Amino acid sequence: MDFDHTTISEAELTRLLPTCQRCRRLRRKCDTNLPACRLCQKGKAECTFFDHALQQTLPRSYVHSLLTRLSRLRSVQAAVDGSSEPLTSLPVVHHERNASLTSSHVEPAHNEWGTYTSELSFDKHFIIEHANPTCWQFLGSSSPYALVVEVLVHAQAKLGSMVHHPDYAGPEFWLNAQSTEVAEPLQPRPTPSRAEVEMLVNLYMSTTNRLMVFFDPDDIAPEIDTFLRHHGTNAKYLSGKEAHEFFRVAMICAVASANKARHHSVYDTESMAYYAEGVQCVEEVTSDVSADALQALLLLIAFTLFHPRKADLWKLLDFACRLSVELNYHSETNDEYEDEKSRRKRRSIFWGLYCVERTMGQHFGRPSDLAEEIITTEYPATLNAATLADPESLQLVLISHYYRLTYLRSEIFRELYLPAVAPNLPRMWYEQSLDHILSWRRELEFVETSLGMGSMTCDMGFHTSICFLFQPLLLRALAAAKGPMLGPEITEGIPRESYHSAVKLIESYDKIFRGAEGTPLGMYPITVNSAHYIQQAAITIMAHCLLAIDGRLPVVTFSREISGDTEGPVDFNGIHEISGTCLILLNTLSKKWPGMVGVLDIYKTLQSQVLPIMMRSGLG
Numbered sequence: 001m002d003f004d005h006t007t008i009s010e011a012e013l014t015r016l017l018p019t020c021q022r023c024r025r026l027r028r029k030c031d032t033n034l035p036a037c038r039l040c041q042k043g044k045a046e047c048t049f050f051d052h053a054l055q056q057t058l059p060r061s062y063v064h065s066l067l068t069r070l071s072r073l074r075s076v077q078a079a080v081d082g083s084s085e086p087l088t089s090l091p092v093v094h095h096e097r098n099a100s101l102t103s104s105h106v107e108p109a110h111n112e113w114g115t116y117t118s119e120l121s122f123d124k125h126f127i128i129e130h131a132n133p134t135c136w137q138f139l140g141s142s143s144p145y146a147l148v149v150e151v152l153v154h155a156q157a158k159l160g161s162m163v164h165h166p167d168y169a170g171p172e173f174w175l176n177a178q179s180t181e182v183a184e185p186l187q188p189r190p191t192p193s194r195a196e197v198e199m200l201v202n203l204y205m206s207t208t209n210r211l212m213v214f215f216d217p218d219d220i221a222p223e224i225d226t227f228l229r230h231h232g233t234n235a236k237y238l239s240g241k242e243a244h245e246f247f248r249v250a251m252i253c254a255v256a257s258a259n260k261a262r263h264h265s266v267y268d269t270e271s272m273a274y275y276a277e278g279v280q281c282v283e284e285v286t287s288d289v290s291a292d293a294l295q296a297l298l299l300l301i302a303f304t305l306f307h308p309r310k311a312d313l314w315k316l317l318d319f320a321c322r323l324s325v326e327l328n329y330h331s332e333t334n335d336e337y338e339d340e341k342s343r344r345k346r347r348s349i350f351w352g353l354y355c356v357e358r359t360m361g362q363h364f365g366r367p368s369d370l371a372e373e374i375i376t377t378e379y380p381a382t383l384n385a386a387t388l389a390d391p392e393s394l395q396l397v398l399i400s401h402y403y404r405l406t407y408l409r410s411e412i413f414r415e416l417y418l419p420a421v422a423p424n425l426p427r428m429w430y431e432q433s434l435d436h437i438l439s440w441r442r443e444l445e446f447v448e449t450s451l452g453m454g455s456m457t458c459d460m461g462f463h464t465s466i467c468f469l470f471q472p473l474l475l476r477a478l479a480a481a482k483g484p485m486l487g488p489e490i491t492e493g494i495p496r497e498s499y500h501s502a503v504k505l506i507e508s509y510d511k512i513f514r515g516a517e518g519t520p521l522g523m524y525p526i527t528v529n530s531a532h533y534i535q536q537a538a539i540t541i542m543a544h545c546l547l548a549i550d551g552r553l554p555v556v557t558f559s560r561e562i563s564g565d566t567e568g569p570v571d572f573n574g575i576h577e578i579s580g581t582c583l584i585l586l587n588t589l590s591k592k593w594p595g596m597v598g599v600l601d602i603y604k605t606l607q608s609q610v611l612p613i614m615m616r617s618g619l620g
Contacts, residue, residue: 015032017032017049017060017063018049018050019049020036020037020040020047020048020049020060021048021049021050021057022039022040022043022045022047022048023037023039023040026039034060034061034063034064034067035047035059035060035061035063035064035065036060036061037060046059047059047060047061048060058374059373059374061373062371062373062374064373065371065372065373066371121141121421121422122141122146122149122150122422122472122475122479123138123139123140123141123146123365123422124138124139124140124141124143124145124146124149138364138365138366139364139365140364140365140366140417141365141417141422141471141472141475142362142363142364142365142413142416142417142468142471143363143364143365143532144363144532144535144536144539144599146365146471146475147471147474147475147536147539147540147543148535148539148599148602150474150475150478150479150543151478151539151542151543151546151602151606152602153478153479153482154478154479154481154482154543154546155546155606155609155610157482157483158482158546158549158550159609159610188232189273190232191228191231191232192231192253194224194228197224197227197228197249197253198224200252200253200256200257200260201217201220201221201224201249201252201253201256203256203259203260203523204252204253204255204256204259205217205220206453206523207256207259207453207523207524207525208255208256208259208302208525210395210396210399210452210453210454211352211399211453211457211525212298212302212352212353212355212356213348213349213352213380213396213399214295214298214299214302214348214349214352215248215252215295216341216345220248220249220252223245223246223248223249224249226242226245226246226249227245227246227249227250230242230246231277234280235277235280235281236280236281236284238281238284239284243281243284243285244285244292244296246278246281247278247281247282247284247285247296247299248295248296248299250274250275250277250278251274251275251278251296251299251300251302251303252299253270253274254271254272254274254275254278254303255271255299255302255303255306257270257271257274258271258303258306258307259306259523259525259526262517262522262526263517263522271306271307275303275307275310278299282296282300286319289323289326289327290327291327291349293323294320294323294324294327294329294349295349297316297319297320297323298320298349298352298353300316301313301316301317301320301353301356304316305356305525305527305528305529306525306527306528308528308593313360314360317353317356317357317360318369320353320357321353321357321368321369321370322369324349324350324353324370325370325374329346329349329350329353329377330350330370330374330375330376330377331374331375331376331377332376332377332378344380346377347377347378347379347380348380350377351377351379351380351400351403352403354370354375354403354406354407355402355403355406356529357369357370358370358406358407358409358410358413359406359529360529361413362409362410362413362417362468363529363532365417367418368410372407372410372411372414379400379403379404380396380399380400380403381393381396381397381400382397382400394447394449394452394454395449395452395453395454395455396454397454398444398447398449398452398454398455398457398458399453399454399457401440401443401444401454401458402454402457402458402461404440405437405440405458405461405462405465406461408436408437408440408465409437409465409468412433412468412469413468415429416433416469416472417472422472426492427492427556427558430469430470430473430492430495430558431558431559433469434466434469434497434558434559435559437462437465437466437469438559438561438562440462441458441462444458451519451520451521452520453520453524456508456512456520456521456524459508460505460508460509460533462501463501463502463504463505463508463537464501464505464533464536464537466497466498466500466501466562467498467501467502467505467536467537467540468536469498470495470497470498470558471498471536471540473492473493473494473495473498474494474495474498474540474543474544474547477493477494477543477547477553478543478546478547480553481547481550481552481553486552486553492556493553493554493555493556494544494547494553494554494555494556494570495556495558496555496556496557496558496563496566496570497557497558497559497562497563498540498544499540499541499544499570500562500563501537501562502536502537502538502540502541502544503537503541503578505533505534505537506534506537506538506541506578506581506582506585507578507581509530509533509534509537509585510581510584510585512524512526513526513584513585513588526592528593531589531592531593531596534582534585534586534589535586535589535596535599537582538582538585538586538599538603539599539603541575541578541579541582542579542603542606542607542610544570544572545572545575545610545611545614545619546606546610548569548570548572548614548619549610549613549614549617549619551569555568555569555570569619572614572619575611575614575619576611579607579611582603582607583600583603583604583607586599586600586603587600
């Protein structure tokens with residue numbers, strides 16, 4: 001992250017902005033105000049200009065968002081470098097760049113709600129390589145790892161050496177495990193049967209392609225012939241249409257095999273074999289600016305969600321986002337020659353990519369390259385009487401509804417997690433944000449759905465969003481209660497709703513992991529996204545247990561729609577069962593992704609100490 005630390009005013013940066021399109025059309029003098037010129041603000045019109053470099057129309061609010069982000073990144077850079085140089089717009093962050101588990105102090109500053117920002121920063125920098133202590137990885141406070149650290153710090157302060165684990169003495173515990181993933185096959189294998197390939201393509205279309213609708217099944221079926229015809233040959237010499245068709249079928253089978261490996265471990269090897277065959281022509285299929293190239297990147301992303309060590313997911317997402325913008329998938333083109341099938345395909349591809357990119361960014365506390373200000377693409381479908389008639393179509397509509405929740409959560413992320421200095425937002429802000437999430441869920445109440453990819457995703461998405469919203473309050477509560485005297489980080493209290501949703505989420509994933517092959521539960525894709533959600537829910541439950549043992553902070557209800565008329569402490573009835581389920585799920589995840597073994601060991605150690613204390617205290 002290299003930035004010029006020279007202080008440049010916003011006026012100097014915006015001086016070269018061209019006249020907006022409205023003022024040019026009206027032949028009026030245009031100022032360079034952001035996020036809109038004075039005349040557009042007065043006329044309540046969108047202030048846009050034509051960017052000759054990108055060859056597209058952009059709103060000035062997009063430029064404003066870039067300047068805001070630049071200011072935030074400069075503050076983060078100053079924090080990492082220990083720079084004391086004053087920056088415009090945002091306060092300087094002062095903390096040491098180290099691997100300590102303690103939270104970093106920053107100077108308070110005002111935010112738009114008129115309150116002071118927190119004196120704590122829960123963003124973390126972790127050592128990736130012991131041999132190279134200058135190699136760091138940033139994980140923001142929205143990540144489950146930030147919560148793991150605060151839970152561990154709190155437990156060490158309250159329970160002492162009982163939770164110390166010699167193998168995980170630093171915050172880099174989950175980054176050290178060696179990979180035991182299946183290696184790519186060294187020898188060519190026989191051509192799979194048509195029935196096998198068709199089975200895997202159908203599995204992909206009914207699972208992953210329901211969650212991220214990147215393909216029309218009717219378009220893929222004829223391409224199976226191309227794959228079978230060229231299998232076992234030098235596919236790396238394929239070009240044009242044949243290369244794309246071969247790659248698509250190979251990668252679809254690789255993703256489907258990774259999903260099917262839940263029930264048959266032999267498909268781990270099959271997944272790698274299909275992947276090795278597909279990547280022979282990866283340069284050919286990703287080298288141009290086309291919808292086919294974007295779909296190729298999306299398939300690589302889908303595969304990497306199952307096998308995160310096989311590619312750089314961040315680079316793939318970055319390339320895909322840039323290409324989608326270059327293809328104008330982020331905006332409605334109003335092209336009268338675009339047929340309905342093409343329009344539906346464009347919308348589905350963009351929102352599927354948006355959902356993956358946003359979700360991964362929020363898991364790691366990182367900003368996005370797709371600014372909301374430039375997005376005008378409509379959702380693929382909406383809930384209405386016509387779309388509810390067909391059960392199969394309904395699941396696709398529900399996925400589209402989930403995209404709306406992802407957009408809503410992204411707006412929360414920008415205000416709650418993205419600022420370089422953590423804002424201490426008032427209770428009213430949390431209540432309003434929660435009400436937006438609840439309003440989204442209320443739209444589903446009249447829908448009678450059977451179990452499917454869409455309905456399961458919406459249900460789990462709701463509970464993950466609740467945990468996501470209230471994580472900062474848990475972080476501050478843990479930090480405030482770790483000492484003998486309550487610290488100055490006291491918040492509104494402990495959010496009851498986050499415990500309720502964490503439990504519901506663990507119960508949902510327990511059903512998925514136990515689902516029989518061929519059922520919707522048994523076919524639901526378990527990716528690294530699922531792993532992060534499970535980790536976050538499990539550590540949220542443990543955070544509530546530790547705070548209940550401390551007993552000094554009140555439990556607060558933010559919505560009676562979730563908690564009913566319940567008052568007082570959290571009811572930990574069934575905590576042994578749900579904690580045991582957490583342990584089972586984390587153990588399963590650590591076998592699939594060994595790098596996550598650290599959280600399993602920490603949770604196991606905490607559970608063995610915390611639950612007996614809860615029993616003696618009458619809490620469980």
